[in-house]
Amino acid sequence: MKPPVPHRRTPWVLASTTALAVFVAGLTFTAATGTAEAATVGAGSYTTDRVGPLPTGCGEMSTNPRQFATANAPAGPIPTNDWWSSLLWKKTNCSFSEPLHAHPLSYQAFTDGLGFSATSTPTISGTATGVGEFKYAYSEDFRVGVTALGVPIVKVDDWSDWTVSPYWSDGVRTMRATIGHGLPFSYFETSGGEANINPTGGSPTVWSNSGSTIGFTIKGHDYVAYAPTGASWSVSNGRITSNLAGKGYFSIALLPTTPTTEATVRAELAATYGQHAHAHITGTRVSYAYNQASGTVNTTYGFTTEAKQGTTTKTVVSLYPHQWKALTGSTPLTLTYPSARGRMKVLAGVSEFRTSMKYHGVLPELPAVGTGSGADLAQLKDQLAALRGNPMDARGGDTYWTGKGLGRAARIAEIADLVGDTETRTVALNAIRTTLNDWFTAAPGKTARIFYYDENWGTLIGYPASYGSDLELNDHHFHYGYFIAAAATLAKFDPSWARQDQYGGMVDLLIRDANNYSRSDTRFPYLRDFDIYAGHDWASGHGSFHAGNNQESSSEGMNFANALIQWGQATGNTAVRDAGVFIYTTQAAAIQEYWFDADDENFPEGFGHSTVGMVWGDGGAYATWFSAEPEMIQGINMLPVTGGHLYMGYNPDYNKVNYAELVRNNGGEPTVWRDILWQFLALGDPDAALSKLRANPGYTPEEGESRAHTFHWIRNLAALGQPDTSITANHPLATVFNRNGSRTYVASNITATPLTVTFSDGTSLTVAAGKTATKGAHTWSGGNANGGIDPTGSPSPDPSETSPSPDPSETSPSPDPSETSPSPDPSETSTPPSDSPTRYLLPAGGLAGAGTPSTVTVAGAGGANRDGTPHNPLVFTSTGLDMTYAGGQTTFDLFLDANQAVGNGVQARVSYDLTGDGTFDRVETYRYFATDPVPGYEHYTQNVGLLSSTGTLGNLSNGTVKVEVWSAIGVNPTTLGIGDQSFVKLPYA
Known part of the structure; x- marks a missing residue:
């Protein structure tokens, strides 16, 4: 048996055929101390005081990430995860940049200018049954600069949706370039000297030099440089120069590959491209629309140009496979470029192009058509019941592993709801709610399970962070996608929780951090993790690997996109929903092309694999950051399995090919992550997947999975078939x-x-x-x-299903005075101030005006789950009340401190006997509050929401109010501050 391997990446170490070491020296950090400054968002909050490590790099990057942007650069946070981000986020190359893989060209900035690479033949390493990779690595053909140019630092002067403008200035000479995804042209503006093209990959072969245009070939790649009318190009010792007729601009084009190298063909291409050479691209912008009626996503990729010469404003672009296969309204030329993503097809004479893709829908979960009755239903319900004690099964307290636990609980809640298991559903939803409320609250003194907003970087970081989500700004869409998806499930059942004045605002911040869908929101960069032109996310952005950016788990990226759809639909936010549909549909197409190569067209011959574990800027790798096991290399692009991952079954025959490769490379059936792999197979061959599941009942579930979900998924696909x-x-x-x-x-x-x-x-x-x-x-x-x-949006479960009548021996004990509260002093409980609805919890068990500061201990839950069921409660009572009901709801503020205890949760119940006859006419049980393991008081308030309520409020006439406080979960005691601290405010005049 192969042992399970912890899931996710280890920064800087790649389990691949290439050994890669990057050393980051001098990184030190001192944890912040003191009280965190909280910014409220509805009922939630985040901190604006630093509580953990921040992104780092050269110079003062941690506090001044704009230091490598010019004054002309766009305002607001810098893009951190774009293909070109290493120009701004200088992490290991403190002067210039890492290789920038734009396709069909790659670039790199240097002191003397911009390097060009047009690698057309991949390097393949590894084996067809083990780890391996293909790379179109940066291999320089020439550099473009200004004679004698030498700058200490290259900065960024501008950027748009898929272009960037690096800028050189040494005080005498300047150069500004504009480069971009899909652009065969690069555009330059210079001053202070002659423009020069300096071959670094060998002597150029000049095949045309006429007036302002020169054509040359280096390492088999054909280029044309276009200067303004009246200028000419000179060639001396291989170097090509021009004074540009004093006009200070030019462009260079890479010509597409052709079956022939005849001079006439080159000349024709040079003339065709020359028609657009002086329409310099100044900006790019995407717009998208989800047409719900037709189930289509229509996307426009627009180009803004400036006619430097003449009147032509249209340009030449090249499209990736996921684009040209969905192109509408245009016909690409037969001309193509090779690239790390397959053939790119050329469009000439355009100012925009459009794609139209079908959106095939997502589901909260598969319907229970195969597990809705009989023995399969009984099996599923048994598996669900077994999860009630630990629906999240979180394996760690950081954002990633908390997210995995939330995802697990959300699947359980969805399935339990489908089959009528309201008890398991309630337990799972409570776990989600408690966890999210905890993370979405920045209480004073809290430094863990908290979100911090850094204004300089324009990012929201959750602490404890993991896998570089703080220092590298890695994986925010991976981590936060789980939070958002779980919030969407909770929002279905508790819509009041998801309101913007409750916790919905915090969910929206997570969405905007990873992929801000609003251009008008300047707190975060627009679509941070999503590469608009490439059609997929990037997990990291500083590119310090000489291979560009990378993304491993495409399926976790899709978990984020699906989460946006589900959240937007649950909350009525169509902007979020439509952003999710756009990312989901576009990325589904990109995954089929670049991770799965389902049509067997894009991976180079000789690679030997039907899938990659990772996509890089310059290629792909059958590898992961954390394991060389085939199960994990392939499985990392399958998990988590949800109703939003049906795209993995769009080509069912491919699923069988992918699984067959796994068995081949593994030397047999999988031994780890079997549930994930079987669920993927079920989208192509559900009968085979069900047979494997039934034959292996003792398998070990993947860390974010459950037996109930795996059985539900596979059994129901066996009935439904494929998408x-x-x-x-x-x-x-x-x-x-x-x-x-x-x-x-x-x-x-x-x-x-x-x-x-x-x-x-x-x-x-x-x-x-x-x-x-x-x-x-x-x-x-x-x-x-x-x-x-x-009607208020708070769950009021059927007591027979979710809040069973408690065993008196457990829920109504005669409390031990040492653990709970002594009999109240009549002077405190019977004669409170008659005119004050604010009642403090007092040492002798009363509810009255503020008393002497004190504390009392809330006993632990003894390791059992006491959610909704008082166990050894502290009781505080006020009697003989005559007050007029003023409307509204009970509010309270309980001061709690679990010290360093982990896993505690304190719960409160407020009961009203309106007439003092011994019967409580209104009982409100609130959801428990999960305390943190940090010394210092936290505030448990009514904002956690009601777990259940019975009866209605009315006027108090000789009435009684009782507050009970107990531990719902946890084995350790919790301190409750009373006397002049904890209080309840009654909704009475």
């Missing part, structure tokens, strides 16, 4: 499956009103409120996404 991409729907949470020609139409309605979904083949499906429904081969309706939601 049917020939049909779309007019609803974002809808899709179609096809098994042997029989279709099942599926839609999920998470609203409170019925919904009718229409599919592109004319089929319509009516879905009841809070249900997932199917039609066709399987007709089924299940789930209750709004079950138990009272």
Whole structure:
């Protein structure tokens, strides 16, 4: 057996055929101390005081990340994860840049100018059954500069959606270049000397030099330089120079590959490109629209140009495979460029181009058509019940592993809801709510499980961070995608929690940090992690690997995109939803091309693999950051498996190819992450996957998985078949499956009103409120996404299902005075101030005016789960009250300190006996508050929300109010500050 390997990357170490070591010296950090400054966002908050490590680099990068931007550069936070970010984020090359892989060209900045590389033949290393990689590595052909130029630092003068303008100035000479994704042209503006092209890859072969245009070849790559009319080019000792007729601008184009190198063909291409050589690109901008009615995503890639000479404003661009396969309204030329992503096709004479892609829908979870009854339902419910004690099963306290736990709990909640297991659903939702509330609250003195906003970098960092999410700004979309997805599940069942004045604002900040969807929001860079032109995310951005940026887990990137769709739909935020649909649809196409190469067109011959574990700027690797095991190299692009990962089944035959390679490379069936790999296989061959699952009941679940979810997923795909991409729907949470020609139409309605979904083949499906429904081969309706939601949006579960009548021996003991509260002093409990609704918790168990400062101990829960069930509670009571109900709700502020204890959670219940007859007419049980292991008080307030409530409030006439406080979870005691600290404010005049 191969032992399970901890999942995720180890910074700077790549399990690949190339040994790569990067040394970062002199990095020191002193943890911040004192009280963190909290910025409130609704009921949540983040800190603006530094609590952990920050991004680092050359000079004063940690505090001044704009030091390598000129005064002309766009205002706001710097883009940190773009293909060119190493120009700004100088981490290991403190003067210039790392190689910049723009495709079809690569560049690198140096003291004397800009280097060009057009590597067209890949280097392949490794084996076809083990780790291996292909690289179109930076290999310089020439440098472009100004004669005698020598600068200490190259800065950035401008950027747009997929272009950048590096800038050189030595005080006498200047040069400004503009380069970009998909651009065969590079544009230059110079002053202080002659423009020069200095070959560094061998002597150039000049095949045309006429007037302002010169054509030359270096290392088999054809280039043309275009100077203004009236200028000429000179060649001396291989160096090409021009005074540019004093006009200070020129451009250079890489010509596409052709079957022939005849001079006439070159001349024709040079003339064609020359028509657009002086329409300098000054900016690029994407716009997208999700057409819900047709189920399409229409994207426009626009170019802004300046006519330096003549009137032509159109340009020449080259498209990646995911773009040209979806191109609409234009026909690409037959001309192509080789690249690390496959053939790029040329469009000439354009100011924009458009793509149209089908959006095939996502689901909160697969419908339970195969596990909705009989023995399979019994098995699933047993597996769900086994998860109640630990739905998150978090393996660590950082943002990544907390996120994994949240993702696990969200899957459990969704499945439990579908099959009517409200008890497990409630437990899972409570775990999500408690965890998110904790992370979304920056209490005084709190330094862990907290989000910090750094204004200089324009980023929100969660601490404890992991895998470079702080120092490198790695993986924010990976980590935060889990948080957002879990929040979307919670929002379905508790919409009040997701309001902007509650915790929805904090969720939105996480979204904007990883991929800010609003250009008007200057707190974060626009679409930080998503490379607009390349069509996929980048996990890191400083490029200190000589290979450009990289992204390993494309599927965790898709988890983020799906989370945006689910959250936007649950909260009615169409801007978030549409951003998610755009990223999801575009990236689904990119993954099929660049991670899976499903059409077998893009990976170079001789690579020997049907998939890569990592995509790099200059190629791809059958490898991961953390393991050389085939299960993990392939599985890292499959997890997590959710209803938003159906794109992995768009080419079902490929799933079987991918799995077969795994078995081949592994020398047999997988022994780790088997559940993940079987679930991927189920999207291509569900019967085989189900057979493997049933034959191996003792497998070890992957760290973010559960047996219940794996069985639910595979068993239901065995009934449904594979995703049917020939049909779309007019609803974002809808899709179609096809098994042997029989279709099942599926839609999920998470609203409170019925919904009718229409599919592109004319089929319509009516879905009841809070249900997932199917039609066709399987007709089924299940789930209750709004079950138990009272008008305030707080869950009010059926007591018979979620809050069973407690055993008196457990819930109503005669408390030990040493553990709870003594019998209240009548002077404090019977005669409180009659005119004050604010009641302090007093040492003798009363509720009255402020008393002597004191503390009392809330006993631990003894390791059991006491959620909703008082156990050895502290009791505080006020009697003989005559007060008029003023409307509103109970509020409170309890001062809690668990010291350094981990895993504690304190809960409160407030009960009202309106007439003093011994019967409580209104009982409010609040969700427990998870305390942190940092000494110092935290504030437990009503903002955690109601767990349950019974009865209604009214006027108090000789009434009684009772407050009970106990430990819902945890084995250690918690200190409660009373006397003049903790208080409850009654909703009475």
